[in-house]
Amino acid sequence: MSSNASSSHVDTFHCPHCTQSFPTTQALSNHVRPCKANAERAADRNIYAQRRLGTAQARPAFQPPTNPWDNIGQLSPDQLVRLGDIPSHRPTAPQPGPSVQRTHASAQSQIPQPGSQRPAAGSPHSHATPLTDRSVPPEPPRQSSSQTTDGSEIPQNSIRxxxxxxxxxxxxxxxxxxxxARRRRPRTDESSLPLPDDRPPYHPFRTRLDFDFAELVSSSALGKAEITQLLSLFKRGVDQEDKLTFEDFAGLQASWEEAQHLVSPFEAKEIKIPFESEEKTYTVxxxxxxxWIVECLENPILAKQFVWDAERLSxxxxxxxxRFVNEPWTANQFWKALDLIPEGGFIVTLIIYADKTNLSTFGTAQGYPVYIKIGNLPSETRNGKGLGGGRLVGWIPVTHELAPKVTSTNKEARNSKDWTNHKRIVWHKSFLKFLETIRKHAKDGFPVECGDGIWRVIHPIILMLSANYEEQAVMAAISGTNNAHPCPACLVAAQNIPEYSEEFEYRCWEENKELVERATSPNSSALAVISATQDLEEVGVRPIENAFWEYPYVDLHRLFAFDRLHNYPGGLAKGRLVKFIxxxxxxxxxxIVVRRIKVEKRAADLPRWRGLTHFSHILTxxxxxxxxxxxxxxxxxLYILPDIFGPTDRAGRQVLRCLRHFLNLNALSSFENHSDxxxxxxxxxxxxxxxxxxxxxEITGKAWTFPKMHLQMHMPDDILAKGVTKNYSSKTFEALHKALKVFYQWMTNFRDVDEQIxxxxxRKYVIEYIKALIEAHKKDLDDLDGNEPPEAVEGKYSYSNVxxxxxxxxxxxxxxxxxxxxxxxxxxxxxHCEGVDxxxxxxxxxxxxxxIIGFSAQGVEFCIQSFRSLETFFTSKxxxxxxxxxxxxxxxxxNKPRYDAVLIQTTEGMIFGRLLALFIARPTKKHKGVPIALILPYDGTFRTNERNKDQHFGLHRVRPxxxxxxxxxxxQSIIxxxxLIPAYDTDTDYFVFDVLDGDMFLRMREVMYNERYPV
Structure with missing residues (x-):
């Protein structure tokens, strides 16, 4: 960096945890506390990961006066003895319990099963043994070496x-x-970003403070008047070494104009489409x-994150x-795309999304954005907000819902077939404009020097289309729900939609293209036009040219993917099951009023959990x-209604049966890994x-013949073809709409808003680009100066997995x-602690x-400390x-008591319990000590008929x-x-909320159905 740039660059105050710089001590003070907490949490996670890998620079195991308790996870099974019950309530003599290594050979042993009986006192598995130790660390670390030549020697859970x-x-x-570890490893560490002409990374802004100010006003959606007023206040302040040089809005605007060239801008193009006797003009x-693809490829920050090879993981x-799949390059479609391109080529896979959105609160202003993501980038990058995330690449003209000749007295033309077809033509002609710059490179490829210095012949391939059903119908140019074959991917008949199917007759785009050409060509005979039109109507295809037909290596109807957001939470849940309830x-x-009051109270009284909505009025x-x-x-x-819908309520109980299996599917659809x-x-x-x-x-007389009931049948094949559902979920794209609505509300004059938005x-994208330059440049300077980032320090109260x-x-x-x-x-x-000291x-x-722990409680300096929360780290199934x-x-x-439920590893398997208190016992105040949990176990037994009753709705009951x-x-025995949700039919019993997340869902499948999901 030049001396001029160096003198103008100011990093006055640095955070000791992340090295971020701040212009004032007040800004630094506001930042440090949450940053420290995040750093400690990251350190705890890394230390747990290192211990599992066996790479942590930890103290030698069991060498007093250090902390051998931290290494309890490395004990051999014969060193693990059962931890303890409170003795005043245990009448029999102590018995040494057996040592058990955690395995998955018998899921039945993990939690008491139907018909299981409590072991007799004095037996090896007796819970009545006083002060016996039944805690077991959840899982020992695995061996770090797994490369073998003999298949029989390959350790379990190895990845090929x-x-x-x-x-x-x-x-x-x-x-x-x-x-x-490879997946988590930051891939930008090795990137070095050359700066043209030795200019500072925040160029064309004159100082770093100018850029920081510009970033603030952009993210805050400030207008000209607010910016001018803010600058006038700053000019009255004390000058910093790195001065804010803007004196008015014009100065900021000039820097914006100069920065526009850093990334490619939007262009306005016109399309002309005839409708009836006139030609309509639209701006695209x-x-x-x-x-944009080349900008991403050439960027050294992103270079290390691109994945070029198709992988089959097992x-x-x-x-x-x-076999299992997760990212797009682990699935079949990526592999097949490599089959198609010429030898030596590389594919950049594209995920395209389009959907109309309301910009104003009441929907009077609408926008039609088109976004693209690159499927070669990891999900945390492409679904993130920064560089490499989704990019707005197009703005489709919003056509009116009513045909031009519709009047208040003439409603017949509303959504007329001709006008609807015209709107679809506008959509596809617009998309042809979007795709024209990449279509020519898709087949033959184009050489690009990527950010890692390697030249590659790049083929941009459309890998998948993300959209809700209505938008998929537009993309496929089919007539939607009023269609004998309403699926955009296959030709399932409307009357067969509720039926389960695994094999599909997919639509053929070549046949559709031939029919459309015959139906619309002026050279076709009248008989040929009629015949082709009838054939199109039979399969529900509109007589319009599809934008995707001419794109190389694309089978349009294989691009559509299951949209979890609109099909499950926003579809079957919102529109059917919950609506029915x-x-x-x-x-x-x-x-009914009495039942309604009871249900609302139950929902309001449910225990809280992060990420789970708490409803004060769930019915109203x-x-x-x-x-x-x-x-x-x-x-x-599912958990608060089983006794509300009594045995005589056939419809109510049947909808809960449907809800149970829907929630199973909803959980499975959210998985980030999917195996065979x-x-x-x-x-x-x-x-x-x-x-x-x-x-x-059959009970209600209403069949579920709507398309979303069928679209889920494609989900398993979509996952195998394109990876897990988060790769193509519209949820991550719809999150980008928020910025557009902010721009409309605060950065437009509400007239001709498209260009302003x-x-x-x-401008927002320019900010992201410059910010990435600054961060990469700062790291390069730190490397040149020999400045190492601060090492993560183990948390003061961290012990192995907790x-x-x-x-x-x-x-x-x-x-x-x-x-x-x-x-x-x-x-x-x-x-539950009555009479206990x-x-x-x-x-x-x-x-x-x-x-085992290296000290006793008899020392004169022995001391105790209590705590009220615990973070536990575990390997998700x-x-x-x-x-x-x-x-x-x-x-x-x-202002409310809270005692969360926990899953505990014991020598008899896993059990649930209620966490009541936490302590650390220390031989001295400076010693780290050992962590102890006071827990009420829910390990009571059940009769077989009790279990069978709950199984009707797929529920698992626990009790003390x-x-x-x-x-x-x-x-550490807390996994x-x-x-746990009250069972309501008794004060002592609880249902396990098994759809809390994917890990809990699979753990309970092991318990309830003796399935096996090793980890």
Whole structure:
């Protein structure tokens, strides 16, 4: 960087945790606290990951006076002894329990099963043994080496990657931890961004502070008047070393104009389309897609993130390899695209989205944006907000819903066939304009020097189209719901929509193209036109030229993908299942009113969980635009309605059966990894769901013959072809609409808004580009100066897979002065510790583990500290990666008591429990000590008929033993948090909320159905 640039660049105050710079100490102060918390949380996650990999620079195991308890996860099975119950309630003598290594050979052993009986006192598995230790760390670290030549020696859960034959790369085998580490590893670390002419990275802005100011006013959607006033205030302030040089809006505008060339802008193009006796002219705004692709390819920041090879991934499961998919390049369509292009070429895969959106609150102003994402980039990049995320590349003209000649007295022309066809022609002619710059390169390719310095011949390939059903019908140019074959992908008959199917007769675009040409060509005979038109009507295709027909290597009807957002939360949940349930409570009859009050109270009293909507009025406050709310309503209803819809209510109970299997499908559709096993489970659930829906139709007399009932049948094949649903979900695209609405509201004059909105969006993209330049340049300077980023320091209260939070004293105190009022701290759960001296039990707990933890409770400096929350890290059965939960045990969390449920690993398997309190016991105040959890176990037994009753709705019930007492567990034995919903038919029982997330869903499948999902 030049000396001039260096002198104008000011980083006055630096954050010690992330190295971000701030112009004032006040700005730094506001930033540091949350940044520190995020850094500590990231450190805890990294330390857990390193320990699983065996790479952490940890203390030698079990060498006092260090902290051997941290390494309890590395104990051999014979070193693991059962942790403890409170002794005053255990009448029999202590018994040494068996050592159990966690396996998945028998899912039945994990949680008490139907008909299981409690072991007799004194037996090896007795829960009645006093002060016996039944805590087991959730999972030991795996071996880090997995590369073998003999298939029989390959460790379980190893990952094999096979590459496309054109790449001539040998298959690779790594273990699961290394595979996850590669996926998590930042790919921008090696990028170095050359700056043209030694100009500073914030050029054309004169100073870094100028750019920061421009970024602020852009993200805040400030107008000219607000910016001018703000600048006048700044000019009265004290000058900084890096001066803000803008004196008025004109100065800022001049920098904006100069910065426009950094990324390609939008262009206005006209299309002329005849309608009846006149020719209509429309303005199409386009962004050169090829230029944008090249900008991404040439960018060194993104270069390390591009994936060029098609991969087939398999996981070692038993004696065989089981295939799985996640990202687009792991699925079949990416592989097939490489088959089609010439030898030596590379594909850049495109995910295209289009949908009309309301810009104003009441829908009087509308926009029709077109977005594109690059499928070669990882999901966290392409679905993110920064460089490499979705890009607005087009703006389709919004045509009126009514034909021009419609009057208040003549409604026949509303949505007339000719006008509807005209609107579709406008759409496809517009898309031809969008695609024209990449269509010519798709077949033959074009050489590009990528940001990693390698020349590649690039073929831009459309991989998938993301849209709701209505927009898919526009893209396919079919007539939609009023169609004998309403699916945009296949030719399923409308009357067969509710039926389950696995094999489909896909639409043929070549046949449709030939029919359209015959039907519209002036050279066709009248008989040929009539015949072709009738054939088109039979398959529901409109007689218009489709924009995708001429695009190389594209089978239009294979591009459509299952849109989870609009088909499940915003479709079957909102429009059918939840709607049906809400309709059951609309009557003003006294019995219905009583039920309505009961249901609303149940929903309002449900325990809270992060990410799950809490409903104060679940039956009445239902004006939601957010589809996630409808999804959460569906999840909630399953657990609070079983006893409301009694045995004689056939329709009510049948809709709950449908809801159960819908929620199973909804959970499966959200998975970030899909294996052959989970795909087969999805197919089984689709079949059962279809059968249950048809039974409901027989009861109510209403068949579910709408297209969204059928579109889900394509989901398994879509996942195998294109990867998991988040790759093509419209949810990530619709999130981009928010910026357009802000631009309309605050950065336009509400007249001729298209150009104003697109200019604002282009400005936002320029900001993202310059910001990426600054961040990369700053890193290069740090590397040249030898400045290493601060190392992550293990959290003060971190222990292997758990971190304790919310300490109740600033330090641990001796037992004599330690205060823990059981009645006030445990509230309604205090009865489970009645007559217990908790301090003495903690001391006794420590003494019995002294040979493992390296200290006893008899030292004069022994002390205890209490906590009210815990973060637990675990390996998800869905993602196979590290995830975390925060669970709480507080008598006053936002003015309400909160004692979360947890899943615990014991020597008898996994059980649920209620977290009541957390402690750390230390031999001295400076010693890290050991974490201890006070938990009420829900490990009571059930009769077979009780389990069978709950199985009707797919529910799993847990309960404590009669007069159960709380027990002390090693905090590391907590696997994760959970959610338990009252069963309502008894005060002691709870239902496990198994659709909380993918990991919990699969864990409960193992428990309830003896299925196996190893991790």
């Amino acid at each position: 990657t096979e590459y496309h034959p054109k790449r001539k790369r040998a298959p690779e085998i790594v273990n699961l931890d290394e595979y996850n 705004w386009t962004h050169d897609i090829w230029k 996981r070692r499961n038993g004696d065989a390899w089981e 809400l309709g059951r409570f609309k009557s003003s009859a006294k019995a 406050g239902t004006a939601y635009q957010d589809s996630n709310k409808w999804e959460d309503m569906a999840r909630t209803f 096993t989970t795909i087969e489970l999805m197919r089984r659930e689709l079949k059962v769901f279809s059968e249950e829906v048809q039974k409901l139709g 697109l200019n604002a969006d282009h 971190t304790l939070k919310a300490p109740q004293h600033w330090q641990a105190v001796p037992p004599a002065t330690f205060q823990f009022n059981v009645a006030s701290e445990l509230g309604e759960y205090a009865q 908790l301090v003495e039990e903690i001391k006794d707990f420590v003494d019995k583990k002294s040979d 869905e993602t196979w990666d590290i995830e975390s939960n925060i669970v709480r045990c507080s008598p006053d969390f936002y 033993f009669p007069q159960a007492k709380a027990e002390l567990f090693a905090a 994760r948090g959970g959610l």
